[in-house]
Amino acid sequence: MLVLHLLKISLPIFLLASSLALAKPPPPIVEHEDPIEVDDKLTLSKVISDAMEKFPDSSWLKSLENEANAIAQRGKSWTAGASQASLRFQEAASGTLHYVDAGVQVPLWNPGQRSAERAIARQAESSGAAQAASVKLRVAGLVRSALWDIALQKIRHEQAVADLDITEQLYNKVQRRVELGDLPLADVLLAETERLQKLSTLTLAEAELMHARKRYTSITQSTKLPAKYAEELVDLKEIQHNHPVLAAINSQIERKQAEIKAIKLVGSGQSNIAIGINSDHGSNDSRSNETESFNIGVNVPFGGEAHLAPHIAAAQVEMAKLISEREQLFRDLEQAHHEAEHNLKVNAAEFDIAKQLQEVAEDHFKMMQFSFSAGEIDLMDLLKVQARAQLAILSAKERAIIIERDKALYNQAVGVMP
Template identity: 25%
Template sequence: MLVVALSIAASSACAQTITLAQAIESAWQRAAESTATQGFLRRAQAEQAVGAAGWAAPPSLELSQRTDRGLSGTGVRETELGVSFPLWLPGQRAARQQLIAADTELARAQATAGRWQVAGLVRASQAEVHLRALEFAQVQAESQALLSLSQDVERRVKAGDLAPADALAAKAEWLQADVRVAQAKEHLAQAQLQWRSLTGLDDAPPLGTYPPPSSDAASLLDEHPLLREASLRAEAARRKVDLVSASGRSAPEVVARVRQDVGGRGDERVNSWGLALRVPLGTDDRNHPLQAAALAELELAEAQLRLMKQQVAVSIEAQGVTQTSLAHQWRGEQQRAALLRERANFISRSFRAGETDLPDMLRALAAAHAAEAAAQRLLTQQAQAAARLQHALGIVP
């Protein structure tokens, strides 16, 4: 137990320079989702300039010329230059600006939700590193205890107190424990490599302690990253329906024209200008498919929001049940480990006094180590469950 405690303390001391928030931020900067969400946000911000424009679409230029060259040859020429400006329909510009604002908020929420998902991966990798480090420290402590026992048995065999078979059995147990040390070291190295690949950092911060959630923890769900993203997705779909409703027809256009007429056979040039209004006629064949598609998108977004609320609530409840169960298991396993350690100490004294044989001693020692390892593992799993509950509640460091 002392070796385990010292190993865990040393591991924690090395990781003190790194916080979980720093690890999550490092992983988020390395994640592909970070680049994608930044692209969504830039696109939404670019759309804001479109919504603020005075025209529904970019103006267009018209240029035409008519002449009788090659026909009557009198020199008649007509040149016309025009610029058309698409106009907003009543309520269309406001609906477009509201949709752009909703899309911008959705892009920000997508970034927050993506960071929350990366935080879950970081928490899982952090817990895996600490569980594997604990496993390695435990089997290493067991190996050291069995090595000490093997050396003691060998000395007693040489002194004639024990049979040579006991020395072989003790050494075999130590070699088996040494194999488990190598396996645990491999598992720890793999967990550390996964952590380094995810975060780019060498050390994992220690598992934190979290207070139990308050009775009004359900109020936090309004700000849960997944629920906020789903809610804003539904809001954006709702604004899209409003925009489609306000865009019943194509944009009308105001056309400003400048015209120059040149008469034939030396007539003077005549310049004129004019305004025209082009009003496209909307039809049900055009509008109904657009409205149906927008309404279908809204219904899907609202259904996904309802399902997401149920899933988040179930996840929070499940993590609470797990945390309660692990606390109960740990109390029982801790008492069992204390009893088995006390029993192993009694049998150890009896073995040194020659009153107990080696197989009983080995079994007692193995049972005590297994119970202590289980208790320590459950304690680490409690910290992991507390972190998962915080994650389920949508809390990101």
């Protein structure tokens, strides 16, 4: 309940931060190539779908689809392999006797083998779809992280702009008072040092923001940024067995099981049916039968278990490896879920503290400003309080963004798409 209450409190601040982020930014200190534009109609799910199409793994996913189609075509075939045609001609040394043999040999499916091949095709198609869902979730994680990194860097940049503005106002005030003889000349140098430090902080904050925006364009291959991408926290308390990552590896295991069954059904090899005709003719040769005949035969291999066993064993090794990877993946997902859940609680508590610190720091800073104007404190004391106040304000704004980011990362951990 405490977490939900604090998450509700954070929403107005996040909306305020979003509105500030959409405001016209100040001119850059350093020129950057930044083609990103905010698109009010663009949704997070659309960004992820578009990024998925341009993701490097898309060619691999297409190849999985082609493989499944190829296996399906094999299962539709009436024969277990390529047929063979033969033609043999024989002539006696005298040239008066001719033999011609022609035939066709067709490999046959073993009992249940064709159904097993069709099962592999179905599992290959299912595995391809599961791999695509898993990759899409991975893309969603990259996009989510990139977007919230931009939001966090925007807050830091905006705060750096505000801090520089306050410092410049203080510098101008100190300069006037020095000119009037109210403050020593050293205070102008101190105020100028503080101003330059804030300018340096702003320059670095601007660079980090540009880096974050570049990472987003690199991931999405797009210059369009959604205006809204906050997510509702899903009501899942643990990793489900249909998590896209688990579903993907489960589909691989199921396919490998189907392949093992198909290998076993090969047995000692493919049986073959052979159909042919024979022609026996001669020219004034008493040895010739002067006949044509039809023949049919079946070849059935046997005793090949020892040769098939290594293929079965190799497939079982691959399946055992997949099962081990699944167990490790499940542990990793549970750990990621725990960290996401814990981060939500910790940052919600931290946000409450940060808000209180912000209020205290702002009140203290106002008091010290009056004291400085009245000559009760020196500039150094004011700058110390100002630094604490600015840090407290930034911390509160960051926590509001971090909580919203943690919601998205929690949804990512439990495998839920936007």
